[in-house]
Amino acid sequence: MKSSCLNYLWIHPHALFSFWLCSFIVSHWETSAFLSTLWGQRRTGQTVYMKRLFNEDDRVKQSADIGRQKYNRKNQNAQNIFSLITERYNGTGVCIDFNDEEWKKAKRYIYHATSPLSTNYPLSTEQVSAVLDFLDETFGTNKVNNSYNDTDIDSIFIVKSVPRILRKDAESYLRPTVNFLKELYGPMFNQFVKRRPDLVIASGVGYNGRKEKYSKQMPPEQTLVKVKERFIDMNVEIFLKKNLTLSPAQISTLKKKHPALFEISFLRLQSTVDYLRRVINIVSEDCSEDDAIIGKMIKANPNILNLTLENIKAKIMFLTDLGFHPGENIRALLKKYPGILGLSLDKNLRPTTRALFEFYNQSKDKELSQRFVKKTIALHPQLLALSPSNFAAKIEYFDKLDCGGSMGVIVSRDLNKGSLALKLLMAAPSVYSLSLDNIQEKVAYLSKLWSIDVSRSILDKPTVAKQISDFPAVLTLSLEGNLQPTIAFYNRTGYIQEEEQTNIPGRYLASSLYNRLLPRWHYFLTYDQKIDTDTEETLQEVADQLPLHILAGASDQTFCKRMQYSYDDYMKFKKESVPILKFSSQFDTWISTGRPIDLDDME
Numbered sequence: 001m002k003s004s005c006l007n008y009l010w011i012h013p014h015a016l017f018s019f020w021l022c023s024f025i026v027s028h029w030e031t032s033a034f035l036s037t038l039w040g041q042r043r044t045g046q047t048v049y050m051k052r053l054f055n056e057d058d059r060v061k062q063s064a065d066i067g068r069q070k071y072n073r074k075n076q077n078a079q080n081i082f083s084l085i086t087e088r089y090n091g092t093g094v095c096i097d098f099n100d101e102e103w104k105k106a107k108r109y110i111y112h113a114t115s116p117l118s119t120n121y122p123l124s125t126e127q128v129s130a131v132l133d134f135l136d137e138t139f140g141t142n143k144v145n146n147s148y149n150d151t152d153i154d155s156i157f158i159v160k161s162v163p164r165i166l167r168k169d170a171e172s173y174l175r176p177t178v179n180f181l182k183e184l185y186g187p188m189f190n191q192f193v194k195r196r197p198d199l200v201i202a203s204g205v206g207y208n209g210r211k212e213k214y215s216k217q218m219p220p221e222q223t224l225v226k227v228k229e230r231f232i233d234m235n236v237e238i239f240l241k242k243n244l245t246l247s248p249a250q251i252s253t254l255k256k257k258h259p260a261l262f263e264i265s266f267l268r269l270q271s272t273v274d275y276l277r278r279v280i281n282i283v284s285e286d287c288s289e290d291d292a293i294i295g296k297m298i299k300a301n302p303n304i305l306n307l308t309l310e311n312i313k314a315k316i317m318f319l320t321d322l323g324f325h326p327g328e329n330i331r332a333l334l335k336k337y338p339g340i341l342g343l344s345l346d347k348n349l350r351p352t353t354r355a356l357f358e359f360y361n362q363s364k365d366k367e368l369s370q371r372f373v374k375k376t377i378a379l380h381p382q383l384l385a386l387s388p389s390n391f392a393a394k395i396e397y398f399d400k401l402d403c404g405g406s407m408g409v410i411v412s413r414d415l416n417k418g419s420l421a422l423k424l425l426m427a428a429p430s431v432y433s434l435s436l437d438n439i440q441e442k443v444a445y446l447s448k449l450w451s452i453d454v455s456r457s458i459l460d461k462p463t464v465a466k467q468i469s470d471f472p473a474v475l476t477l478s479l480e481g482n483l484q485p486t487i488a489f490y491n492r493t494g495y496i497q498e499e500e501q502t503n504i505p506g507r508y509l510a511s512s513l514y515n516r517l518l519p520r521w522h523y524f525l526t527y528d529q530k531i532d533t534d535t536e537e538t539l540q541e542v543a544d545q546l547p548l549h550i551l552a553g554a555s556d557q558t559f560c561k562r563m564q565y566s567y568d569d570y571m572k573f574k575k576e577s578v579p580i581l582k583f584s585s586q587f588d589t590w591i592s593t594g595r596p597i598d599l600d601d602m603e
Contacts, residue, residue, distance in 0.1 A: 077122065077123070078110050078114045081110050081123065082110070085128070085159070089141060089156060096156070105160065105163060106159055106163040109163035110123065113167065123167060127167070130169075130170045132159075134174055135158055135159070139153055140154050141155050141156070153193060157194075158193075161197035162197045162198050162200065164201060168201055169235075172235065173201075173263075174201075181202075235262075236261065236266055237251060237262060239269060239273075240254075243291060244291050245291060246298070246299070254298075254299070261303075261306070272309055275309060275313070277290050279316055279330055280326075280327070280334065281331070293331065296335075297339070297341070300338035300339045315340075315345055319340075333378065336380075336382075337382050340381050348386075348387075349384050352387070352388060354388070355391050356376065356377075357370075359395065359425070360372050360373055372426065375426070376426065380430045383429055383432055385433075391432060394432055394436060395421045397440070398465075399421055401420055401443070401465040401468075402420045402465045420465040420468060423472050424468075428472040428475065431475045434476075438479075439475060442475055442477075442479055443464060443468075445479060446483075446506075449487065450464070450502065450503060450504075452467075471505060471506030471507040471510065474509055477510055482509075482510070485513055486509055486513050489517055494543050495543055504548075507553065508549075508553060515574075515578060516552065517551065519570075519573065519574040519581065520546075522581060523573050523577075524542070524545075526573070556570065
């Protein structure tokens, strides 16, 4: 078989070539298929890569288009302002070219201020026009044909020197500032502004700051979104008028005394007021009363608006820990002392509260002491404004009155019995807000009235403390406005004699001279016209017929019932006569002491 094949190939050599060709094709078939597959994949990869490349080019082109649109928009806003300034002043003979070197600063600022990505709201042509109107009114235009000396300035000079002025509110910021500078520098105003043009945008002089955008429907933390269609203009003055119901006169007073208040960020003011509303009024939706309380707080201590929200929250948390929970407790506290949130947490609130706890804790009843601390602060929250040293000095003085000046005597702090210092703190804590000199002057006056010589005998001194302890509020009365006129009335009417010792209780000294003693006395004299008050004997008879406890201590109903008067007739007499009696009594006081006459109740 093998030999026959060889013979065939020898006889037919062309068959050998055909056989070799077939073998080559068969052996390289798989290789050819592989190369074909590889070539197809390469073509496919090139196609995918090219598609990706073209897509990326599209995205880049799209981003470039967006950026170009933003740039064009920003550029258009800037161009509008450039056109406004150029058209406004070219007619006055001044050639304005923003490509000049002298306009480089203003041009760069306007481009930045008109950008939608500006940190502030984008500068508008309306804002620029309002500022230019003010500058033209104040400085004029083209005074010296664009050639300035030491005193001549105009609007163009100000804009080129201080382009930031274009953002300032003309009426609420620039006008008060310029008026202040004119009053300060007088005729040299132009010269100073020429040397330092940035004076016209000085802070701390303007009243209203700039208007900001906000929405009542959005929470405070989202009010920074500057979408013009969804927000309304608002500044501090408008907010105080509309939301906190402050009158124009009150706002005018705040402007004079605290002008910097009107330059704070309105958004900061809004977040502070919203938080106080939530703290004061937890349940009710009516915020009118709460807004009045907040307005009163601002009038009493305007600097509270300069505090951070975290600072205010820390103080509310401190008061909450003392037992004053948000709602009625905090509302009552703020109504009594609107300035409490303006006190320093570390210098006033914590140290003074700690001193109160230490004072009450001497009774060894911590639960009772904590309850009394809360009660004391609720009665007179102004105590928290005292320093611990001030508080301790007054306690020491009251302890001396208790022990008769003897050193080393231990004063009882038993809450059931109580020392003078303890009784004053529990019943009349406002005494501690008086100066020590004021307290000592009243104690000396009362000691003389009660004929107690505190320097004569140790045993007499506790008597002063006992008399005051019976009615601690007697020390809160004004010496010239209450005590002296009331005692003068008792002297004139024969209830006490200056040369004789008297033990008239402190609560009778606290009776209202104008609303109780004088009306009752004069009605008594008018009702019984037979009484002649010119003699001491008659005065004694009057005192017997109208006892002191009825005159000074009884209510109007009890007084009329005891004296058998018509209650309606007496109240009518009281309403008509009080203004006249008050003026007559105050006139005598004015003659002797110079104390002003109060005409408020006479209208």
